[in-house]
Each structure stands twice: as C-alpha cells, then as structure tokens.
Amino acid sequence: MGKTKKEDYRRGLTVPLVISALLLQTSVVRADPAAKVHLPAVVQGELEFELLGGHQWWRNNEDDRERQFVGEIGYGITPWWKTELGIGTTRLPGESYKLDEIEWENTFALTEPGRYWLDLGLFAELAYDHPERRNAIAIGPMFQKEIDALQANLNLLFERELGSSAEPGAAISYEWQVKWRGNPRFEPGLQGFGTLGRTNDFGHQTQSSIGPAFFGQIFTGARSKLKYDAAVLFGLNRNTPDTTVRFQIEYELY
Incomplete structure (x- = not known):
C-alpha cells in the first residue's frame, strides 16, 4: 500500500474512533440464540447476504426452547468500513414468530490485515428492540490473531439502552472463537459467548x-462464495441456557 493510500486509510479511521469515544461516554444482557462472532474483516465492494439461526434449551426458564432467525445484508463501503442491516424474529413455545429486533451494524478495520502483530477492529451497532419499544447502542473492540494454521478472535462489547428510563451503566458481553485452518470446506474449532455484568455492577449475573x-x-x-459455520454451546452456569445450537450461512459477491 502506497504512502498516500496509507494516509487516507489512517485519516478515514479517525471517524470511527471519535464515534466510539462519544458513545462510551454516553453509556441482564444475554447472548441471543442466533448470536455470531463478528470479525474485523472488511472488503470494499463486497455484498453479503446472511442468515443466522439458533435454538436454545433452558430448564425451568420461560425462554426454554426459544428459536431465533436473523436475516442481514451488508456491503463494504470503504477498505475500512462495512455496514449491515439486519432483522430478527423470535419464537417461544406455543407462539408464532414475532419481530424481535432491527439492527444496524458497522465494522471498522482499524489496522491493515496482517500488517501488525494483532488485527484490530471496532464494532458499533444501533438496535431497536421491537417488543420493548426501545433503542440501544453496542460498541467495542475486536481482536484477531493468526498463528500458523490457528486463527483466534475475541470481541468485547458494551451495550447501553437509550432514553430517560435506561438502566444506568452499560452491559458487558464477549464473544470468541478459535479455528484450525486447513481444508477450506471444513475447519474445526471452538466458540463461546458470555456476559460480565455491567460497568456499574461488574461480575454479577454473568453468563458463559x-x-x-x-x-x-x-x-x-x-x-462469489458461500461461507458457513455452526456450533453446539453448553452453559457453564445457571444464568446460561443449558444448550444452544446456532448456525450462520453467508453468501458473498465481489
């Protein structure tokens, strides 16, 4: 990448950094059945169509056997900014699928892939919770590290409701995955999701x-290519669903 292109890249990244600072100054979340691990990867001009789904089992909880599907469409606006719009539906036993959430997600690549020891990104989301009739923002850093055939990802997110009746502080959640790269059609790995409480009540009512x-x-x-991943997740404490099965299918066009 030439000197001029590098300067444009760095200059463009000042926008998401300023936004992140402002959002963090303004601000019991749980992982949805169809939650995914976001990646700090951006390809300019790439058009994405995604379908995410999840089903969870939870003994003695009203959310037992909750099902969720999310459809998303995304586009790489610049070499460092990708934006996505998503709509989620949820179904509980004995009920029909209902509109759950409308999401506007943004991924900012803060470093050039592979240039430094660690790939760094920023995730920012504005979501409308339809059943609760409220808005929320989520923002946080994204980390990716490759060691030989191993790729590891870790994201730390802070979520805050908007409005005068919003709960104080911000909810803290994380998502991570590790995969062994080999055969592109099948790469085994591990995934995990969890919460760490709130910024004003850290470590309470956590999930993992x-x-x-x-x-x-x-x-x-x-x-064009078709990407996919799936996982079977097991809860590690009483606040977490006993079992969650999730999947993601993504069709990409360049």
Whole structure:
C-alpha cells in the first residue's frame, strides 16, 4: 500500500474512533440464540447476504426452547468500513414468530490485515428492540490473531439502552472463537459467548457458554462464495441456557 493510500486509510479511521469515544461516554444482557462472532474483516465492494439461526434449551426458564432467525445484508463501503442491516424474529413455545429486533451494524478495520502483530477492529451497532419499544447502542473492540494454521478472535462489547428510563451503566458481553485452518470446506474449532455484568455492577449475573464449532467456505464462482459455520454451546452456569445450537450461512459477491 502506497504512502498516500496509507494516509487516507489512517485519516478515514479517525471517524470511527471519535464515534466510539462519544458513545462510551454516553453509556441482564444475554447472548441471543442466533448470536455470531463478528470479525474485523472488511472488503470494499463486497455484498453479503446472511442468515443466522439458533435454538436454545433452558430448564425451568420461560425462554426454554426459544428459536431465533436473523436475516442481514451488508456491503463494504470503504477498505475500512462495512455496514449491515439486519432483522430478527423470535419464537417461544406455543407462539408464532414475532419481530424481535432491527439492527444496524458497522465494522471498522482499524489496522491493515496482517500488517501488525494483532488485527484490530471496532464494532458499533444501533438496535431497536421491537417488543420493548426501545433503542440501544453496542460498541467495542475486536481482536484477531493468526498463528500458523490457528486463527483466534475475541470481541468485547458494551451495550447501553437509550432514553430517560435506561438502566444506568452499560452491559458487558464477549464473544470468541478459535479455528484450525486447513481444508477450506471444513475447519474445526471452538466458540463461546458470555456476559460480565455491567460497568456499574461488574461480575454479577454473568453468563458463559462454550462448545465445538466448525467453519467452511465453498467458491461458487470467480467472484462469489458461500461461507458457513455452526456450533453446539453448553452453559457453564445457571444464568446460561443449558444448550444452544446456532448456525450462520453467508453468501458473498465481489
């Protein structure tokens, strides 16, 4: 990358950094059944169509056997900014699927992939909770490290409701995954999700889940591919669903 291009790249990144600072100054969350691990990867001009789904089992809880599906469409606006719009639906036993959430997600690549010891990104989301009729923002750093055939990802997110009746502080959650890269069509790994309480009540009512996962991709043309991953997650404490099965299917066009 030339000097001019590098300067443009750094200059463009000042926008998401300023936004993140402002949001953090303004601010019991749990992982949704269809939650995914976000990646700090941005490809300019890439068009994405995603379908996410999840089903959880939870003994003695009103959310037992909750099902969720989320559809998303995304586009790489610049070499460092990707934006996505998503709509989620949820179903509980004995009920029909209902509109759950409308999401506007943004991924900012803060470093050039592979240039430094660690790839760093920033995730920012504005979401509308339809049943509760309220808005919330989520923001946090994204980390990716590759060691030989191993790729590890860790994201730390802070979520805060908006409005005069919003709960004080911000909820803290995390998502991570590790995968062994080899055969592109099937790469085994692990995934996990959890919460750490709130910024004003850290370590209380936490959740944690972990389980085996697999990842893969198939090229469907010279400028398109199909990516997929799935996991079976097991809860590690009473605040977490006993079992969650989740999947993600993504079709990319360049």
